[in-house]
Amino acid sequence: MSGSAFPELQRDLSFHPVVNPTPRVLTAAQIEQYNTWGYIVPLDVLTPAEVAEHRAYFEQLLANTLAHGWNHYAINGWQARCPGIYDLVTHHRVLDYVQDLLGETLICWATHYFAKLPGDGKRVSWHQDASYWPLTPSKTVTVWLAIDDVDPDNGPMTVIPGSHVHGQLDFEESTAEEQNVLSQSVRSPESYGAAPVAFTMRAGQMSLHSDLLLHGSEPNTSDRRRCGLTMRFVSPEVRELKGWRRNAIIARGSDPSGHWPHNPRPAHDDIPTPQDRIF
Numbered sequence: 001m002s003g004s005a006f007p008e009l010q011r012d013l014s015f016h017p018v019v020n021p022t023p024r025v026l027t028a029a030q031i032e033q034y035n036t037w038g039y040i041v042p043l044d045v046l047t048p049a050e051v052a053e054h055r056a057y058f059e060q061l062l063a064n065t066l067a068h069g070w071n072h073y074a075i076n077g078w079q080a081r082c083p084g085i086y087d088l089v090t091h092h093r094v095l096d097y098v099q100d101l102l103g104e105t106l107i108c109w110a111t112h113y114f115a116k117l118p119g120d121g122k123r124v125s126w127h128q129d130a131s132y133w134p135l136t137p138s139k140t141v142t143v144w145l146a147i148d149d150v151d152p153d154n155g156p157m158t159v160i161p162g163s164h165v166h167g168q169l170d171f172e173e174s175t176a177e178e179q180n181v182l183s184q185s186v187r188s189p190e191s192y193g194a195a196p197v198a199f200t201m202r203a204g205q206m207s208l209h210s211d212l213l214l215h216g217s218e219p220n221t222s223d224r225r226r227c228g229l230t231m232r233f234v235s236p237e238v239r240e241l242k243g244w245r246r247n248a249i250i251a252r253g254s255d256p257s258g259h260w261p262h263n264p265r266p267a268h269d270d271i272p273t274p275q276d277r278i279f
Helices: 028-037 048-067 083-089 092-102
Strands: 039-044 106-116 124-127 141-146 205-210 215-217 226-234 249-252
Touching: 028 039, 028 092, 048 083, 048 106, 048 226, 083 106, 083 226, 083 249, 092 106, 092 141, 092 205, 092 226, 092 249
Parallel strands: none
Antiparallel strands: 039 205, 106 226, 106 249, 124 215, 141 205, 141 226
């Protein structure tokens, strides 16, 4: 068992509750839910027309990505390369929700499309996001934006409520038999919180969750795709320790310290080659 993906780094992997007595969009009850259970779901964000437009964009991007030799999970960290992703991480409704948890300045340092194709045998094993990331303190808020409708049959993200308060949990390297999209697996998830909750959502809705919340998803056994875009946001006091911040976008506000760069909106999709290093 392991307790950290970066044992050489001095990281603060403890949950820091949100203190915001005057939220603008979220309710006090929703902020309390985030502090207690580690998530908020569902939140309305895109109109039907907006989500249809973005779905069409994603499908073209995916086709071009596959043509470049990548697989359908590879669109990871491309927010400074793809205008359609950039427009979502700077969308005012997305940022209004996140600002109530993180404050005036919002930095998107990573994104990832999790597109489970019909009959996809891959799962996402139980894990904590923070375990993978060389950031401190552990304050990333993840937006999971539904590009397709998500229901119990097509592999919804499922969480263990309250598991975020335990800090870093032990994990094992995943086995090949698991067919894990990622690489870590936390065993006995039910011992760390309440009964699992599946995030079923309509396309255009989103969830928010703490980077310490234990979560995963089962394979998509349906005949329908299940695509969601994750967007990872931090406030400027968070520090990145391994050079992963090169593709950051200061989505709202500013960082006077200069630790987080701001990439401008790209003019067109710039799909990297498989040899390019994103992180």
